[in-house]
Amino acid sequence: MSDTTPFEPMSNGEVYQPSSAFIAKANVPDWESKTIQAEQDLQGFWSERALELEWYQPWNKVLDDSNKPFYKWFTGGKVNIVHNCLDRYVKTWRRNKLALIWEGEPGDQRSFSYHALNREVCKFASVIKAMGITKGDRVTIYLPRIPEIIIAMLACAKIGAIHSVVYGGFSVESLHGRILDSHSKIAITADGGWMNGKIVKLKDMMDEALRRSPSVEHVIVIKRTGQDVMMEPERDLWYHDLMSLPIASPKCETEVMDAEDPLYILYTSGTTGKPKAVLHTHGGYMVGIYATLKDVFDLKDEDRWWCTADPGWVTGHSYLVYGPLLNGATSFLYEGAPTFPYPNRWWLMIEKYALTILYTAPTAVRGLMRFGEAWPNRHDLSSLRLLGSVGEPINPEAWKWYHRVIGKGNCPIMDTWWQTETGMFIITPTPVMALKPGSATRPYLGVAAEIVDADGQVVPDGEEGFLVLSKPWPAMIRTIYGDPDRYVNQYWSTYPDKYMTGDSARRDKDGYFWIIGRVDDVIKVSGYRLGSAEIESALVSHPAVAEAAAIGLPHEVKGNSIHTYVILRTGFDPSDSLKDEIRNHIGHEIGPIAKPESITFVDNLPKTRSGKIMRRLLKARAQGLPDGDITTLED
Numbered sequence: 001m002s003d004t005t006p007f008e009p010m011s012n013g014e015v016y017q018p019s020s021a022f023i024a025k026a027n028v029p030d031w032e033s034k035t036i037q038a039e040q041d042l043q044g045f046w047s048e049r050a051l052e053l054e055w056y057q058p059w060n061k062v063l064d065d066s067n068k069p070f071y072k073w074f075t076g077g078k079v080n081i082v083h084n085c086l087d088r089y090v091k092t093w094r095r096n097k098l099a100l101i102w103e104g105e106p107g108d109q110r111s112f113s114y115h116a117l118n119r120e121v122c123k124f125a126s127v128i129k130a131m132g133i134t135k136g137d138r139v140t141i142y143l144p145r146i147p148e149i150i151i152a153m154l155a156c157a158k159i160g161a162i163h164s165v166v167y168g169g170f171s172v173e174s175l176h177g178r179i180l181d182s183h184s185k186i187a188i189t190a191d192g193g194w195m196n197g198k199i200v201k202l203k204d205m206m207d208e209a210l211r212r213s214p215s216v217e218h219v220i221v222i223k224r225t226g227q228d229v230m231m232e233p234e235r236d237l238w239y240h241d242l243m244s245l246p247i248a249s250p251k252c253e254t255e256v257m258d259a260e261d262p263l264y265i266l267y268t269s270g271t272t273g274k275p276k277a278v279l280h281t282h283g284g285y286m287v288g289i290y291a292t293l294k295d296v297f298d299l300k301d302e303d304r305w306w307c308t309a310d311p312g313w314v315t316g317h318s319y320l321v322y323g324p325l326l327n328g329a330t331s332f333l334y335e336g337a338p339t340f341p342y343p344n345r346w347w348l349m350i351e352k353y354a355l356t357i358l359y360t361a362p363t364a365v366r367g368l369m370r371f372g373e374a375w376p377n378r379h380d381l382s383s384l385r386l387l388g389s390v391g392e393p394i395n396p397e398a399w400k401w402y403h404r405v406i407g408k409g410n411c412p413i414m415d416t417w418w419q420t421e422t423g424m425f426i427i428t429p430t431p432v433m434a435l436k437p438g439s440a441t442r443p444y445l446g447v448a449a450e451i452v453d454a455d456g457q458v459v460p461d462g463e464e465g466f467l468v469l470s471k472p473w474p475a476m477i478r479t480i481y482g483d484p485d486r487y488v489n490q491y492w493s494t495y496p497d498k499y500m501t502g503d504s505a506r507r508d509k510d511g512y513f514w515i516i517g518r519v520d521d522v523i524k525v526s527g528y529r530l531g532s533a534e535i536e537s538a539l540v541s542h543p544a545v546a547e548a549a550a551i552g553l554p555h556e557v558k559g560n561s562i563h564t565y566v567i568l569r570t571g572f573d574p575s576d577s578l579k580d581e582i583r584n585h586i587g588h589e590i591g592p593i594a595k596p597e598s599i600t601f602v603d604n605l606p607k608t609r610s611g612k613i614m615r616r617l618l619k620a621r622a623q624g625l626p627d628g629d630i631t632t633l634e635d
C-alpha cells in the first residue's frame, strides 16, 4: 500500500487495495465498525442517518413491521424529499452552488445554481397546481435528458403529486400502457430530443399513445428540437407559455407529506405479464439514497458527479435526480449518445467540466472499449477520482480497462448491485474496501444478504444460489401500485420473510458477493430490464405471428441480447422482409431497445405439458448446452 498511488493492485493482481491516503479522507473510513454497529442496531443506525436530514416532524417509529411484508419506515414523521433537496439549501450559502450542469447533444449548455433550480421548480410546481394537480395525483413524464425532466419530477414531488417517468426510449404501446395503468391526469413531454444526431419525436408518440388514454386532461410540451408538432387545442400547452404566465409563481409551498406517502411510481419488467409499477415513498427512500450515495461515492462538496443513466430508470431517479441534490452536490447531465459525433464525447465532457466521479453501466464501458484507448487518451481525465458501475455484472476485463484507461489506475470502482425495487445500493463496495474485479463486494450497512437454495437454506460459500434479503431497508419497494397481491407473490412468497431478488449469486470465502444474473425470465439488455413475456406479447400482436418465445443469450457488448422464435400463422411465409417488419413492430410496441437480435421461424416450440414455453430449453439448445431436466416436456 502506498500513499502516492491511491489505489494499487496487490501482487496477485486480482485484489485492489485502497490507499491509506484515500482512507484518511473518506466520508466513512471505519467501515468495519460501522457494519457491526448497523448489524447490531438496525433501527438505531437508520435513525441516526435520518437525523442528518430535516423533518417537519419527527417519527414515532423507525421501522413498523406489524404488517409484513408491507414494511413502513419512519412512521409518524412529516417530511418532503424536495425540502431536503432544495428548500433547506436555498437558505444557506449553497444557493450559489451549481446544482446542475447540462450539455445538449448539439453542444448547447445550461447550468443551474441551487437557487435557480429551486426557482424553476417552484414556478413549475405553481403551474401544475394551478392546473388542478393535487397531492396523490399521478403525472406521466416522457422527456429527453434535458433539465426540465429534473424540474418536472421535483415540481411533482414538491406538491405531493406522484410522478411516473417513462423512459424516452420506450415507444407508443409502452407509454400508453403506463399512462393507462397510472390514470395520469397530465402528461409532460417535449417536441423531441437529440440522440445520435437525430430527433426522437416524443410528442408524436405521446399523441399516438393518448388516443386511447382518457384520463389525461392536458399535455405540457417543452420546446427542445423546434420542428413543427401537432398541438391539440385545449389539451396541449407549451411549457414556455405556461412559465411566463402569472400562475407560474416563484413562491410555492412545499407540501408536508407523511414519511410513507408515495413519491413516485416507476414501471419495471417482471417475470410475467405487463411491467409493474414499483412504488417508493418520501421518507425511507430519501434516507436510503442520501446515505448510500454519501458513503459509497464519498461525495464531497468539491465533487462534480456524473451519473450517465437516464432519469427514466431507477438509477436516474435515485442517483441522478434525488441522491445528489439531497447531498448538496453538483451534477452533470448529458443529453445525447456517448459515441456521437465521435466516441470521445464522454471523455470530452469529463475534461471540459472537470468531472470527478463517473457512474455508468458495464455495457457502456464495453461499448467504448471497442473504439480503443486512443479516444480517451486524447483527453485530460485527471479530474476523476472515483468510478462506478451498475446494471449488470461487470466482467473483469472491462473492469480492468475502466480502471486502467479511464481511472489511470487511481480511481476505485464502485460496482453497485441493486434494483428498481431496492431503491438504493444493496451490495456495494466503498472506496475504503479492497476490490475484486467483477465482484459487487459486500452488503451495505444494515443490509442482510443471503444466498440460499430452493428450500431457503443458506448454501456454503462458493456455491451458487438465490440471492435474498432477510432484513428490511428504508428505500425498499412498498408495494406494486394498484396490485398489492402481486407485490406479495412476486417478492415474498418463495421464502417466509425474505425478499426474493430474482438473481443468482455466489459468496466467496472473504464474504464477497459475485452476482451471476437473473434466474427468472427478466432479460438485461445493455443494462435495460425487459421481460420475456412482454416481448412475446408484442410479437403475437403482429398479425403474422401465431406463437412466440423470447430469450436472452450472452452478448459481448450488451451483456445479453434478445433472441426470438416465431410460429407464423397459416397464410404467412417466412422471409427477410417479414423479419424486418416484425422487428419494427416490436420497436413500435415497446421501443428500439427491445428489437431482437434474431428472429427464427419455427414450426413448434418446446412446451411443458401444462402449455408453458420452456425458455430454459431454448436457451440451452441455442448455446449448445445439455437439455437439462426435460421430464415435464410435452411430446
Ligand code: WT7
Pocket (backbone or CB within 6 Å): 268, 314, 315, 389, 390, 391, 392, 393, 394, 415, 416, 417, 418, 419, 420, 421, 440, 501, 502, 503, 515, 517, 518, 524, 527, 528, 529
Ligand atoms: C437487476 C435490476 C439498479 C439500477 C439499475 C438496474 C442487475 C444491477 C448489478 C451489478 C450485477 C446487476 C441484477 C438486478 N444488476 N446492478 N452491479 N452487478 N448485476 O435496475 O433495471 O431494476 O435491474 O440488474 O440482475 O436484479 P433494474
